[in-house]
Amino acid sequence: MDGELIWPGRTFPLGATPDAEGTNFAVYARHAEAVDLCLFDPADPNREIRRVRLPDKTGHVFHAYLPGVGPGALYGYRAYGPYEPEAGLRFNASKLLVDPYARAISGEARFSGPIYAYRPGAPEGDLARDDEDSAPAMPRSVVVDDGAFDWGDDRQPCTPWHCSVVYEVHVKGFTMRHPDVPPELRGTYRGFASPPANDHLTRLGVTAVELLPVHEYMDDEFLQEKGLSNYWGYSTLGFFAPEQKYARGSRGEQVREFKELVKALHRAGIEVILDVVYNHTAEGNHLGPTLSLKGLDNPSYYRLVPESPRFYWDATGTGNSLDTTNAQTLKLVMDSLRYWVTEMHVDGFRFDLAVTLARDPEVFDHNSRFLAAVHQDPILRALLARLGARRPPQARPALRAAARAVPAGASRAPAAPLLPRREALGLFAQGPRLVPAGRHRDDRGGLAEALRAVGRVPRRRRPDRDPGRARRADRRRLPARADERVE
Numbered sequence: 001m002d003g004e005l006i007w008p009g010r011t012f013p014l015g016a017t018p019d020a021e022g023t024n025f026a027v028y029a030r031h032a033e034a035v036d037l038c039l040f041d042p043a044d045p046n047r048e049i050r051r052v053r054l055p056d057k058t059g060h061v062f063h064a065y066l067p068g069v070g071p072g073a074l075y076g077y078r079a080y081g082p083y084e085p086e087a088g089l090r091f092n093a094s095k096l097l098v099d100p101y102a103r104a105i106s107g108e109a110r111f112s113g114p115i116y117a118y119r120p121g122a123p124e125g126d127l128a129r130d131d132e133d134s135a136p137a138m139p140r141s142v143v144v145d146d147g148a149f150d151w152g153d154d155r156q157p158c159t160p161w162h163c164s165v166v167y168e169v170h171v172k173g174f175t176m177r178h179p180d181v182p183p184e185l186r187g188t189y190r191g192f193a194s195p196p197a198n199d200h201l202t203r204l205g206v207t208a209v210e211l212l213p214v215h216e217y218m219d220d221e222f223l224q225e226k227g228l229s230n231y232w233g234y235s236t237l238g239f240f241a242p243e244q245k246y247a248r249g250s251r252g253e254q255v256r257e258f259k260e261l262v263k264a265l266h267r268a269g270i271e272v273i274l275d276v277v278y279n280h281t282a283e284g285n286h287l288g289p290t291l292s293l294k295g296l297d298n299p300s301y302y303r304l305v306p307e308s309p310r311f312y313w314d315a316t317g318t319g320n321s322l323d324t325t326n327a328q329t330l331k332l333v334m335d336s337l338r339y340w341v342t343e344m345h346v347d348g349f350r351f352d353l354a355v356t357l358a359r360d361p362e363v364f365d366h367n368s369r370f371l372a373a374v375h376q377d378p379i380l381r382a383l384l385a386r387l388g389a390r391r392p393p394q395a396r397p398a399l400r401a402a403a404r405a406v407p408a409g410a411s412r413a414p415a416a417p418l419l420p421r422r423e424a425l426g427l428f429a430q431g432p433r434l435v436p437a438g439r440h441r442d443d444r445g446g447l448a449e450a451l452r453a454v455g456r457v458p459r460r461r462r463p464d465r466d467p468g469r470a471r472r473a474d475r476r477r478l479p480a481r482a483d484e485r486v487e
Contacts, residue, residue: 006055006064010065011026014100016102016141018145021068022065023065027054027062027296029062029079031081034080034081035053035054035077035296038077046135071144073143075141077099078093079091079093085118091295095114096138104242104255105241109139115138115291117130142252148256157269168209170231171214174197180200181194188248189247192265193260201270207269208271215242219235220235235281236280239336240336242254259345263345276350279353279356279357280316280318284318288320300323301326324360325360333370337349357370
């Protein structure tokens with residue numbers, strides 16, 4: 001197998017990039033001595049059919065081009081180097097590793113298998129290296145052709161903030177409970193893209209959905225032991241791969257089906273915002289499993305305790321924190337964000353524990369490297385510019401969220417009377433109770449009407465030491481629009 005043709009390949013882009021003749025593989029592993037690429041039989045994923053030592057290392061990136069390898073190929077990495085946890089180095093070539101840039105992931109990691117780089121239960125703890133092969137208990141990365149999907153005339157709805165009604169929703173939970181979604185589509189991306197789901201969101205007046213995490217994630221060990229699963233998804237394994245549980249296949253189907261979801265929602269005038277978790281991963285602390293980043297380049301990707309790099313600097317309460325002060329880790333996050341915008345056509349992000357990403361080095365810094373990188377990135381800045389477009393100076397997004405609640409072409413009901421501040425805020429606090437369970441067909445836009453009734457609640461006037469200054473400020477205020485008058 002090793003005698004088959006191998007070309008040097010390129011260092012960029014990272015991940016597996018197929019073309020008409022083969023696939024380029026590139027993986028960052030600064031402190032590694034060598035990296036093997038393992039290919040598996042698509043018909044029998046447990047059978048390794050080829051192992052290739054990546055021949056070139058350029059700028060801390062191991063790379064190679066393999067002719068004849070195309071979309072659908074299953075692969076993983078093994079990284080060689082010292083296993084010295086006291087120095088922050090946790091290389092163990094017995095452990096198969098998921099590509100951090102994998103566009104799709106197939107299979108699940110099983111905690112009952114040897115996915116730890118050490119021997120659990122040993123007196124030395126994580127210092128006792130384990131040499132049992134973890135491949136039987138590990139998922140496989142999948143080669144995906146990003147250009148195979150036909151987006152047609154897909155366009156982003158470009159709803160400005162002051163006109164937005166954002167609905168936080170779970171892909172599986174929403175579709176499993178909807179009575180009109182076909183049973184075979186419930187709990188899936190396709191179910192979310194189905195006409196009944198879109199019609200329901202449109203009747204509510206929703207202009208954007210904020211999807212709870214859809215990055216590939218893992219079930220926690222204590223859940224697997226109880227036969228349970230991680231419902232929420234805040235335990236990321238792959239920052240580029242859509243979660244396979246919500247698709248009807250895991251060999252790249254999850255990528256196509258997620259794109260179909262986005263395309264269908266855009267056609268209905270609904271934006272797609274992702275709840276993203278870049279502050280930590282599923283690999284846990286020094287006693288956690290070795291799945292990907294920990295085995296490829298632990299000191300580059302994670303924040304370690306400076307005085308004792310065996311341990312992780314945990315600002316998230318999850319066991320580890322990604323080190324966005326490191327150039328490669330920051331690149332990983334930025335590459336992922338850009339990928340979801342350019343290739344998956346999403347419209348925005350909600351960052352889980354965003355303060356952790358902007359700790360530079362230990363406390364939040366509004367001039368942190370992460371925020372500076374987002375600020376200068378032309379693709380991500382375009383999202384901010386678009387969302388801020390046409391926003392009037394007086395607009396208050398939280399209380400004027402329903403200006404565009406009625407779908408295009410639908411008749412608009414007369415404006416509802418404005419509500420007092422206390423009643424208006426209480427209305428927002430009710431959340432899902434505005435639309436009772438089981439009212440998918442009969443809500444008749446009730447949420448939209450309720451939000452429209454809130455209107456613009458006046459700000460509470462604060463005392464000003466300079467009466468003249470207050471009068472000048474009043475004169476500078478623009479006159480209220482007809483639908484903003486407070487009665």
